[in-house]
Amino acid sequence: MLLRHARSLLFLPASNPRAIAKARTLACDMVMLDLEDAVPDGQKAEALAGALAALGEGFGPRLAAVRINMAGTASHGAEMVAMKGARLDYVVLPKVESARQVSDLFSVSQKPVIAMIESAAGVLAAREIAAAEGTAALFMGTNDLRQDLGIPASAGRAGLSLALQSVVLAARAARIAVFDGVYNRLEDEAGFEAECTEGHALGFDGKTLIHPNQIAVANRLFRPDAAALAEARRLVEAATGGAERFEGRMIEAMHVEEARALIARAAAVEG
Known part of the structure; x- marks a missing residue:
């Protein structure tokens, strides 16, 4: 599947073997093994080893990615190097604020990079990040972006509108894919549907997810x-x-x- 055709992109803790095994049975378009927020600092090396082993087994027809830790963290360098020999489609880099961060990762890993835009500085640099060598797509990191902008979680997404549209514009100008951020309220299916509908209307190709229960809705609302x-x-x-x-x-x-x-797109997601 082409990345632009992906609708449901599921984050999973790289330190959870049961969740990883279950992912091979799910209908998501991409599995993303997370070495960042989902893994405590003391378990980073163990999680990396688990991710590499899981990637070796593969995820069937699903695209496979790993979210490494951000530039400047203790484990970032070792994770960049490990990605070069890993059997994966993309490396996800969090909290990107410059094109240089992408180009450095691409140079070391030799894997296409998905850059997460999670701050005001990242939004303002999105055009250069999208155009950088090695950038395959942009992700919205709406949780961190909301915090950086000082927008209360209870305020909805109105305050994020300019940022969301700016990142879509940057991706489209660079002719790359772009994906909406995660939705945290796992019991609020109506809210999740509304946010998927809004994201599709804004031009996002699909949505990043944090729970398997969100897959079916994302697949339905981001398909033609x-x-x-x-x-x-x-x-x-x-x-x-x-x-x-x-x-x-x-x-x-x-x-x-x-x-x-x-x-x-219809042929890709139906096939």
């Missing part, structure tokens, strides 16, 4: 709508080139390209 897909197929079939009328509206090459992209 059946009516839109049917219309896209009709449009591609009807188009003859140039500006023309289609079902009461004007279309041109841009609309055909958009329709074909939607059809390709």
Whole structure:
């Protein structure tokens, strides 16, 4: 699966073998073994060894990634080096605030990097980060970003709107994928659905997740709508080139390209 087609990207503690084994049975599009927030400082080396072993076994058709610790931490250097020989698709780097942090990781690991934007400085540098050599995608780290901006957790996402849209713009300008942040309230399915719907409307390709129970909703809400897909197929079939009328509206090459992209995404997630 192309990264741009991923809808559900699940974080798992790299120190939890049971959760890792279960992930091989889940319908998520990407498994991300977490060496950062989910692992206590004293267990980083053990978690890294567990992640490397799990990656060696593979995750079937799912994309595989590891979130290492941020630049400047004690374990960052060893984790960068370990990723070079690891069997994974992407390395996730938290709290990115400069393109140099990405290029350093890419140079050492020789793996595509997903940069997490989690601070005001990261948002302001998102354009350069997205364009850096080795950057494959951007993740929103909305929990840390909210804290950095001084926005209360109870305030919803209105205060994050500019940051969210800025990161989507940076990713699209660089022609890379971009994914929405996690949703913490595990019992609030209606709230999670609303945030997925909002994220899709903002242009995010999918959503990062913290619990398997969130996978089905993310897969459903970030997949092409059946009516839109049917219309896209009709449009591609009807188009003859140039500006023309289609079902009461004007279309041109841009609309055909958009329709074909939607059809390709549907084929990827249905396959």
